[in-house]
Amino acid sequence: MTVAETISSGDRPRDLTLDWPLELFDVLKAVGIRQMSYVPDAGHSTLIRLFNADPDIKTNVLTTEEEGVAIATGAWLGGQRSVVLMQSSGVGNCINMLSLPVQTRTPLLMLVTMRGEWAEFNPWQVPMGQATEASLKAIGVTVMRAETGEDLVKIVAQAAVMAFEADQQIAVLIGQRLLGKKKW
Amino acid sequence: MDRRAAVVKLLAARKGALVVTGLGSPSYDVHAAGDADDNYYLWGAMGGAALTGLGLAQAQPDKRVMVITGDGEMLMAFGSLATIAVAAPRNLDIIVLDNQHFGETGMQTSHTGHGIALHRIAEAAGFAETGECRTLVEVDDLVERLAEAATGPRLFVLKIRAENLPRSLPPRDAVFIKNRFRGHLGLGTC
Numbered sequence: 001m002t003v004a005e006t007i008s009s010g011d012r013p014r015d016l017t018l019d020w021p022l023e024l025f026d027v028l029k030a031v032g033i034r035q036m037s038y039v040p041d042a043g044h045s046t047l048i049r050l051f052n053a054d055p056d057i058k059t060n061v062l063t064t065e066e067e068g069v070a071i072a073t074g075a076w077l078g079g080q081r082s083v084v085l086m087q088s089s090g091v092g093n094c095i096n097m098l099s100l101p102v103q104t105r106t107p108l109l110m111l112v113t114m115r116g117e118w119a120e121f122n123p124w125q126v127p128m129g130q131a132t133e134a135s136l137k138a139i140g141v142t143v144m145r146a147e148t149g150e151d152l153v154k155i156v157a158q159a160a161v162m163a164f165e166a167d168q169q170i171a172v173l174i175g176q177r178l179l180g181k182k183k184w
Numbered sequence: 185m186d187r188r189a190a191v192v193k194l195l196a197a198r199k200g201a202l203v204v205t206g207l208g209s210p211s212y213d214v215h216a217a218g219d220a221d222d223n224y225y226l227w228g229a230m231g232g233a234a235l236t237g238l239g240l241a242q243a244q245p246d247k248r249v250m251v252i253t254g255d256g257e258m259l260m261a262f263g264s265l266a267t268i269a270v271a272a273p274r275n276l277d278i279i280v281l282d283n284q285h286f287g288e289t290g291m292q293t294s295h296t297g298h299g300i301a302l303h304r305i306a307e308a309a310g311f312a313e314t315g316e317c318r319t320l321v322e323v324d325d326l327v328e329r330l331a332e333a334a335t336g337p338r339l340f341v342l343k344i345r346a347e348n349l350p351r352s353l354p355p356r357d358a359v360f361i362k363n364r365f366r367g368h369l370g371l372g373t374c
Contacts, residue, residue, distance in 0.1 A: 035242055058242045060271050063263030070232035074204070074239025077224060077362065079371045082239065100229035100236070104358040 003053035020149030021046035035082035037068035043113035065090030066097035108169040118176035187344040206233035206253025216352035221368040225354040231260035241276040269310035283346040312336030
């Protein structure tokens with residue numbers, strides 16, 4: 001049994017408040033993602049399992065998030081689409097490396113799970129969480145934000161079009177309020 | 185050893201290898217050896233050369249990718265040695281032109297000048313092959329070694345003289361370089 005089958009919604013229709021990672025995986029596969037890199041976050045854990053179990057996807061676990069930005073740039077140079085997964089604290093690690101896709105106008109799709117903004121128990125997550133959107137915009141990345149699972153799936157689907165068909169650098173922020181509905 | 189003579193030897197034997205260069209002098213050295221469509225020059229993004237090479241190597245598994253960068257650039261990407269070792273591409277070679285200094289900023293001594301050996305770090309991380317060359321004759325041997333198929337990522341340190349040679353500037357237009365490179369691979373350029 002595959003990972004996707006193990007954690008699928010079975011016969012019942014997908015409830016995107018809970019099953020959004022399954023839908024997101026299908027969307028990313030459908031747009032032709034071939035490489036995925038990540039620094040883990042609990043909010044991304046299902047998506048990471050799905051990607052790691054897919055033989056058609058090359059995944060890279062990173063020591064720091066900016067590595068993923070460079071890998072994504074190299075992947076596009078070689079003709080493959082990729083996605084980078086991280087949490088909001090990792091965005092701070094990426095800033096100078098983002099000059100690479102911005103300056104070379106290379107497609108970039110980042111999915112960022114937010115911390116430090118909704119029922120956050122760790123005060124150390126708040127400074128970077130609050131600075132995430134402003135930091136990304138400051139370096140020239142287009143920022144989109146989802147607050148529900150349904151919105152997230154739609155936003156990522158069209159963000160992929162903008163990234164890979166219009167050479168844009170896009171970060172989709174996944175609100176902590178949305179993630180909070182899942183059991184960590 | 186003379187850095188440009190060493191780079192000329194590596195590139196003369198590239199045999200279709202795709203080349204990614206780290207910012208500063210390594211980009212100038214590769215450009216000085218002869219501009220080519222399958223050279224991808226970085227002018228910035230310090231710490232990004234080896235990983236750009238990784239993404240490229242994963243996307244083009246049938247082609248060899250050679251990253252040519254400096255000790256300072258590689259030191260900023262210390263963690264990438266772990267990421268690349270785990271990814272274990274069989275078509276990624278990293279050449280570190282090591283003058284033991286930050287040559288672009290006033291020749292301050294770098295960590296390699298204080299004894300850090302990048303090839304030993306790579307070896308400990310699990311690279312398939314690693315080594316250090318101190319003479320051009322050793323580079324000749326390295327060129328032959330690189331022509332052999334690899335079982336995993338390889339990293340070689342070339343100890344070069346600390347000197348600032350006349351700059352040989354690659355095109356500044358990053359989009360042009362990207363599209364030229366992709367065009368070489370038969371990929372869409374817009």
